[in-house]
Structures are given as structure tokens and as C-alpha cells.
Amino acid sequence: MADNDLFRVRFQELKPAMRPEEAHLESSRCLYCYDAPCIQACPTHIDVPRFIKQIASKNVEGSGKTILEANALGHSCARVCPVEVLCEGSCVYLAWHEKPIEIARLQRYATDHLHENDLEPFKPGKDNGKPVAVIGAGPAGLSCAYYLRRLGHPVTVFEKQKVPGGLNSHGVAEYKMTQETSLDEVKKLLELGAKLEDGVEIGKDVTAALLEKKFSAVFVGIGLGPTNRLNVPGEELDGVWDALSFIWHVKRRKLAPLGKSETTIVIGAGNTSIDAVTQSKRTGAGRVLMAYRRGESDMSAYDFEYALAKSDGAEFLWNAAPVAILGRKKVEGVRFQRTKLKKDGSLELLKETFDVKCDRVIKAIGQSKLTGLASKLGLGLDQGGRIAVNPTTLATSRKRWFAGGDSINGGKEVVNAAADGKRAAWHIHASLTGAKTPAPEHAYWVATIEGKKLVQTPNPAERLNG
Amino acid sequence: MADLSTNCAGIKSPNPFWLASAPPANSGEQVMRAFDHGWGGAVWKTLGEDPPVINVTSRYGAIDIGGQKIAGLNNVELITDRPLADNLKEIYQVKKRYPKHAVVASLMVPCERASWHDIVKRVEDAGCDGLELNFGCPHGMSERGMGSAVGQIPEYTQRVTEYVKEIAKTPVLVKLTPNITDIRYPARAAKAGGADGVSLINTINSVMGVNLDTLTPKFAVGGKGAHGGYCGPAVKPIALNMVSQISNDPETRGLPMSGIGGISTWSDAVEFMLLGCSSVQLCTAVMHYGFRIVEELNAGLSDWMDQKGFKKLDDFIGLSAPNIVEWKHLNLHHKTVAKIQPDKCIECQLCFVACNDTAHQCIAIPAKPTAKGRKRVPVVIEEDCVGCNLCSLVCPVDGCIEMTPVKTGHAPLTWEQYTKNGFKGYKEVYKRMHS
Numbered sequence A: 001m002a003d004n005d006l007f008r009v010r011f012q013e014l015k016p017a018m019r020p021e022e023a024h025l026e027s028s029r030c031l032y033c034y035d036a037p038c039i040q041a042c043p044t045h046i047d048v049p050r051f052i053k054q055i056a057s058k059n060v061e062g063s064g065k066t067i068l069e070a071n072a073l074g075h076s077c078a079r080v081c082p083v084e085v086l087c088e089g090s091c092v093y094l095a096w097h098e099k100p101i102e103i104a105r106l107q108r109y110a111t112d113h114l115h116e117n118d119l120e121p122f123k124p125g126k127d128n129g130k131p132v133a134v135i136g137a138g139p140a141g142l143s144c145a146y147y148l149r150r151l152g153h154p155v156t157v158f159e160k161q162k163v164p165g166g167l168n169s170h171g172v173a174e175y176k177m178t179q180e181t182s183l184d185e186v187k188k189l190l191e192l193g194a195k196l197e198d199g200v201e202i203g204k205d206v207t208a209a210l211l212e213k214k215f216s217a218v219f220v221g222i223g224l225g226p227t228n229r230l231n232v233p234g235e236e237l238d239g240v241w242d243a244l245s246f247i248w249h250v251k252r253r254k255l256a257p258l259g260k261s262e263t264t265i266v267i268g269a270g271n272t273s274i275d276a277v278t279q280s281k282r283t284g285a286g287r288v289l290m291a292y293r294r295g296e297s298d299m300s301a302y303d304f305e306y307a308l309a310k311s312d313g314a315e316f317l318w319n320a321a322p323v324a325i326l327g328r329k330k331v332e333g334v335r336f337q338r339t340k341l342k343k344d345g346s347l348e349l350l351k352e353t354f355d356v357k358c359d360r361v362i363k364a365i366g367q368s369k370l371t372g373l374a375s376k377l378g379l380g381l382d383q384g385g386r387i388a389v390n391p392t393t394l395a396t397s398r399k400r401w402f403a404g405g406d407s408i409n410g411g412k413e414v415v416n417a418a419a420d421g422k423r424a425a426w427h428i429h430a431s432l433t434g435a436k437t438p439a440p441e442h443a444y445w446v447a448t449i450e451g452k453k454l455v456q457t458p459n460p461a462e463r464l465n466g
Numbered sequence B: 001m002a003d004l005s006t007n008c009a010g011i012k013s014p015n016p017f018w019l020a021s022a023p024p025a026n027s028g029e030q031v032m033r034a035f036d037h038g039w040g041g042a043v044w045k046t047l048g049e050d051p052p053v054i055n056v057t058s059r060y061g062a063i064d065i066g067g068q069k070i071a072g073l074n075n076v077e078l079i080t081d082r083p084l085a086d087n088l089k090e091i092y093q094v095k096k097r098y099p100k101h102a103v104v105a106s107l108m109v110p111c112e113r114a115s116w117h118d119i120v121k122r123v124e125d126a127g128c129d130g131l132e133l134n135f136g137c138p139h140g141m142s143e144r145g146m147g148s149a150v151g152q153i154p155e156y157t158q159r160v161t162e163y164v165k166e167i168a169k170t171p172v173l174v175k176l177t178p179n180i181t182d183i184r185y186p187a188r189a190a191k192a193g194g195a196d197g198v199s200l201i202n203t204i205n206s207v208m209g210v211n212l213d214t215l216t217p218k219f220a221v222g223g224k225g226a227h228g229g230y231c232g233p234a235v236k237p238i239a240l241n242m243v244s245q246i247s248n249d250p251e252t253r254g255l256p257m258s259g260i261g262g263i264s265t266w267s268d269a270v271e272f273m274l275l276g277c278s279s280v281q282l283c284t285a286v287m288h289y290g291f292r293i294v295e296e297l298n299a300g301l302s303d304w305m306d307q308k309g310f311k312k313l314d315d316f317i318g319l320s321a322p323n324i325v326e327w328k329h330l331n332l333h334h335k336t337v338a339k340i341q342p343d344k345c346i347e348c349q350l351c352f353v354a355c356n357d358t359a360h361q362c363i364a365i366p367a368k369p370t371a372k373g374r375k376r377v378p379v380v381i382e383e384d385c386v387g388c389n390l391c392s393l394v395c396p397v398d399g400c401i402e403m404t405p406v407k408t409g410h411a412p413l414t415w416e417q418y419t420k421n422g423f424k425g426y427k428e429v430y431k432r433m434h435s
């Protein structure tokens, strides 16, 4: 199969667009819950019932506006969010043993409408002369830049890569969102006037001191570093990939450098491992085995991701710790040692070892933290090596430096990064201008930072008997 | 199986389901096909004098609510646009093939004795089983002094009914318009004119909406719209009220009625019959789904009658009418409170916001979870509940919120008695009103 056909057929979107009729019917199903659980389940606290009712009442543009008010990255989140454990997983229809509302696809319906008609609901704020630097054009940085522009700050985004978007452009599985869609969103986010300096690495091309001189405040959204090493012999052999590089090639839709594989072994059992497994299968690998040193019930991948890997035909090796990658020039197999979980939760290595033949190994055992860079920027770290922040304001240990996204949470989701960017934008603004409460045009989105409503229906609980 | 046959004002049919006078009963071919499906009768699309009327396009509009298509239907269609002779020939043919089914001729001609005498004779010669005088059509024809222009003025209603009764050999139903303030007046007039019964309701004046792009009416005729007649599921409660008013009016009590307005299912039909109708007519539901719906209408009615032990329609026609009384006869000492079944609750909190924002502020979310993982289950503060029903109406789950009677220990007291007693005897059933 030619690469083009392969992508069209095997990388079809998991959550395709909704037709207008479908959107109308599905949106009409929403009960419009009060204080809806889906609003709380969304880290950016989008008013889900409201945007769905707007679709039902044929105000699709207004619906898109409601979404972007609370989540600048609503367009990509509609595609990449693990909604089964977020909004859709909290839908009251589940308590009724009914299908939850398809919130993500409705969200996509609304933001697609904005993109297709080139509509931008918000304007930049009046220039307040307090420029802010954003490091990293990933979800966290872009979200922060968008809200800072709404608040009137001149913003420059520094991105070390040539292609912006962070993992939205380089990491997210291609059948969830194409790189093109991610880049469309980046382009639209920058339309509010943030300047993108791509190919500029802070700490190398530009120093922290220089930033400090030119900008009133800095937001750090640098994400995480490269995939962790296994530290076993054979790791340098030809055919051994780290998950991020492997996925990067898939996302660029240039498969030649990956070569062909009869049998691929993916090491690790998180969501990235699943992405490596499914995208190996979809790019033509014969057998794909996922190997994990613990058991099935310990894997950190979401159930629905695991189910996807199974339906793609993956095989699984549980309680198998890799001790060596075998082969002379090219990888020929992996040697595993059997493990057993002890009562206290720790892992015991058993005597038994066994070899599994393969011609490709993909390492997916988590990303490293950019501790070196953080220290170079003068930012304090927490015990886990994440950039330490005040959880309310996202201020770091360095004055007027804020941080958010994977770099502070150790690696969560796009929507968490988007929420952090929004939170930081408001607190940067507050710290630079002394504002305590937002101007009326910002009251709504600022309230969503803490998931609050502007007006609350009182709860007469104190009158309850007992 | 129960006996579904009926006799409505002397018009007999094998079951009470008739096509209303409207497009489904536009031609002999359609009416015969409907009878083959199981309809008991048909009121022919209203006949008038030649030359026939000319209709406009488009003619119909509807409102959809959520996924529900045609919750209400509107039309600006006039009476039949086919020559009278064609209709008469077809009525004759239908009656020859279906002698046991009811074929009722709906009529509308100018308010002159000669016109009415002429058309009554001609349709009776064609073999119809009864007449329905269309004093209800609210659009177009009313501008020409017919239809609801007659039905809105009781004296005209009585006079034209008298013209017809002077020569009619078959039973006469007067079809009433709901576009009046009190349905009892035209009903009394029809009775005074000698009508054998009334049919109601015809359609309600309506404008279906305005197109927000063109700023012209929705469902327009070249950018302009005229008010039309509204029918379909949305109008049923209005029709039921009018039926019950005629049932309970001492002056018209016992006057046979053919019930019309928003009937879609067998249970809708039973409601009309319980309030006093001995036949029912359907239009919108047939226009939405076709003649086949009658299969379930007949089956559902028959099954319900078997379950209830009713052998024939007369066993239950009118049974519920006495239960609709004037407000002043309601018991002020009757009390119900809302009870939420926690295990059925899906935690949507629609009752919470409805009660607190718009009713009596007596649903609370307890500070502590009501059960493991159940943080959002509302609880009713019963002392303060006025039993208004709102919470149970907004609740999406069947049977989750039930209005539960509370024993007050007080003797029944109506407003009428209360005021007669000089405002004495009311035992303050609802503390909150007085605290």
C-alpha cells in the first residue's frame, strides 16, 4: 500500500465529524443538567450543557465561542481528550445505563464550524505595554499566549522546533488528530497577535537573563524531555526506537526511515506504549507485542486505549522485564526476565529468563524531565523533578516566572496543559497589573479557572432535617 | 375482544376512529384505502360550491421540538379544490363498497339558506351517513364570511344549523372553532339550532415563526405568510379542555361529541372518550405516518378495554368528565409532597435548580454524600414543599420523583366552603406559607 492510501485507510479518524442532522439529534438528547458533572470533569471547566444547547438551538458559532472561552485548545481537545475518563465518563446518562452524550464530537462540530468559516470569537485586549515571553509552543504555552493576548499583553512565543504545537503536532496518535489539524489550530490561536519565534531554543540561543530584561513576565511550557532509557545492553542497535521518534516519523507521514518489521516489541504499558503499538500495526508491522514488567491490572494505560490495542491485534507479555536487547548489528530479539509482584507492591525478579525474537524494539517507558533546563532557567523543582509551582497561581520559585503543562505535572493530557495556560495567564496579568478582579469581558473565563459559576443557585441544605 | 363499534350522534361505525376532514380524506381512493387499513369512518375533505377554491404553495408549516418532528402543524389550506361532482361520485362509490363504515360529508357554503339546502340534498343523495358543518376553518374561508367567521358568532352558528336541520335526513354535527373565548356559547348555539352533536376542535390561529435570515415568515408563500390553523400533538390539552367544558355544561351535557385535536395514539383517543366523545377524528398523526397507524389505534384501545373489563365503548365514554370541576371545588386540605427515590436518581439536579430558582426553594443537596460516591442526590425539605409537581415534571427518570399524599388529618375544605364560612376552617396545611 502506498503511504497515502495507508494513511487514508488505516489512520481514519476514530471520532469522525458529525453531520448537522446527527449534531442536532445528539445535542437535543442533552438533559442540560444543573451544575453538570461534565463541567467539573473537564479540567478547563467548559460549560458543556450550554455549548450543547447552543448547537441544538442552531447557534453553532455561539457554541464555539462558549468552548473557546474556557479552553483555547477546544479544537484539538475535541479530538484528543480521553473523554471516557473526563466529561463523557461523568455524563448522568451512564447512571441511567444509557449511552452518554457524545460531548467530544459535538465540541468538534462547533469548533470545526469556527475553523471552516474562519471565525474568531475574541479580540485582543487593548495593549497594556507589559510584554510576556512564553517558552514552548505546545498546548500550555499556546493557551497561555491566547489568554494573555485577550488581556492585552504583547506576547512572544519561543519554540525550539521548526514545527509548533508541541506534542499535539508530534505526539498525539495520527488517527485521533492529524498534524495538519494541530497546525490549523496553532495558526488560529496566533491570530490574536502572539508572535511565534520558531527554531529558538531558550537556554541555548537565548538566555534567561535576556528574557528577563526584555519581558515583564515569562511563562514556561517546555513539556518533558526525550523517552527514558532502558539502560540494558543492546540499546544502541539498529532497529531500536524510542516511542517519540517512532511516532514523530508516523506523524510526518514519512515511513521509509522506519523500515519494515515482521515482529515489533513495544516496551512499557502506558498510553504512549499503546500509541506505539497501534501505529506499528497500522503502518504494517506483522506481529506487535507489548511487554510490561508488571501485570495486566497494573498497566497505566486507560481501559479504552488497551481495548483499542487489543482490537488492533496486539499481543501482550506480562511480568516480563527486559534485561537485554539481542542482536549483532541489528536487533534480533529481546531477553526478558520473569517477574512477580510481591505483597507490598514491589517487584521481584525471578530466575527464569526467556528470549523473544523480533526485528524492531520501541521503548515507551515514559519521558524524562527537563531538570537540566529548568535549573538553567533558575526554576526550583519538586521531589519528582517537576518544576515546582504555587498550585493556585502557577508561579515558580523565580519572581514573575510561571509554568504549566507537562513540565509541572510530569505528563498528563493536552486539556490539563490548556487549563494551566489559562490559569497562568490570569495570574500573570494580576501580578503585573495588580488587578484583583477581572474586567467584565473577562469575568466569565476567569471564573472557569476554578470551575465557578458567576451566579450560583443557593443550596438550602442547612434546612434539611438531620 | 371488546366491541369497538360506536354510534356518534346517530352516525354508526365499526370503530370510533375517523379520518378528520382534511387531506387524508380528500378522495374516494384514499378513503377506501383507509377503510382497508381499519379506519371506522371518514369525514370528507370539506365540500363547497363550484367553482372550487384555489390553494397556494406552500401550505404547511411545523414546529419540531428536539428530535420530535411535527410537535405542532399549521396549514393555510382551504376546503377541497376538486369539483363537487367528482367528490359526490366518489362518496357514492365508497358507500357502495363500504356500507358499514361512516362517511360524513363536511360542508361549507355561504350563509344562505338556499346554498345550504342545495348542498345538503346533493351530498345526502350521494349516500353519506351524516353531515359535519365546517364552522371552524380559521384561515382564508373566514375572510369570505365562512368557516370560523360563522363559528365565532353563536347566532350565525344557530341560524345556519337551523337551515341545515330544516331538510337534513342524516345526523348533523357542527364542527366548532377553538378561536373563541368560551366554547360553551357556540356549543349551546349549535344545540339550539338542532344539531345532533358537535365535533371539536378545528385548528387554532397561528403564525409558525419568522425566518431570521430573510426576516419573512417561516413557511411563506413567496415571502409573505398568512396566519394558519394549528393542530397536532401540541393542541391536545386545549381540545380536551373544550370537550370537558361541553360535557360539564348543564346546557349541553349529553350532547354527542366527536373529539379532535392532537390525537396520535390509542391512549390519546381514550382520554377524549373518557371526557365524553363517542368518536374521535385524526388528521396530523395520519399526515405524519400514514393510514397504517389505525392498526395500533384499534389494537391498543381493545387491549385497554379488555384489561379494564369494558365490553363496549359506552361502558366508559364520559366517565372522567365529572372529575373535572371548577377550581373552587378543589380540596384545600389535600397535601402531597415530592419524594425522590435516591436509587433512581441520576444526579442531573434539574429538580434542584427548578425548585430553587422557580418554585419554593425546598430541594437541597446534602452536605454529606447520601451513599458511597453519591454526592449530588437532592433531598426534598418536606415541611416546605408545596406539592406543586414541578420537580417531578422536570425529572427525566420515570418514577424517580413521586408526589406522595400526606395525611393532614383535616376534613376536606373547598374554597367555596371556606369563603362561605367567612374564611374559617383552613388548618394551615403548609406551614411555610405562614412562617
Ligand SMILES: Cc1cc2nc3c(=O)[nH]c(=O)nc-3n(C[C@H](O)[C@H](O)[C@H](O)COP(=O)(O)OP(=O)(O)OC[C@H]3O[C@@H](n4cnc5c(N)ncnc54)[C@H](O)[C@@H]3O)c2cc1C
Pocket: A080, A081, A082, A135, A136, A137, A138, A139, A140, A141, A158, A159, A160, A161, A164, A165, A166, A167, A168, A171, A172, A173, A176, A200, A201, A202, A203, A221, A222, A223, A224, A244, A247, A271, A272, A275, A373, A404, A405, A406, A407, A411, A412, A413, A414, A415, A417
Ligand atoms: C505519544 C503521546 C501521545 C499523547 N496522546 C495524547 C492524547 O491522545 N490526548 C491527550 O490529551 N494528551 C496526549 N498526550 C499528552 C499531551 O500531548 C501532553 O500532555 C501535552 O502536549 C502537554 O503540553 P505542554 O505544552 O505542556 O508540552 P508539549 O506539548 O511537550 O510542548 C512543549 C513545547 O515546548 C518546546 N520547548 C521545550 N524546551 C524548549 C526550549 N528550551 N525553548 C523553546 N521551546 C522549548 C517543545 O519543543 C514543545 O514544542 C500524549 C503524549 C504523548 C507523548
Ligand SMILES: Cc1cc2nc3c(=O)[nH]c(=O)nc-3n(C[C@H](O)[C@H](O)[C@H](O)COP(=O)(O)O)c2cc1C
Pocket: B020, B021, B022, B023, B045, B046, B073, B074, B075, B077, B078, B079, B080, B106, B134, B136, B137, B175, B201, B202, B203, B231, B232, B233, B235, B260, B261, B262, B263, B281, B282, B283, B284, B285
Ligand atoms: C392540511 C389541513 C387541512 C385541513 N382542512 C380542513 C378542512 O377542509 N375542513 C375541516 O373541517 N378541517 C380541516 N382541517 C382541520 C382538521 O380536520 C382537524 O380538525 C385538525 O387538524 C385537528 O386535528 P389533528 O390535531 O388530529 O390534526 C385541516 C387540517 C389540516 C392540517
Ligand code: SF4
Pocket: B337, B338, B354, B355, B359, B360, B361, B362, B363, B380, B384, B385, B386, B387, B388, B389, B390, B391, B392
Ligand atoms: S413539588 Fe414543587 S415545591 Fe415541592 S419540591 Fe417539587 S418543585 Fe419544590
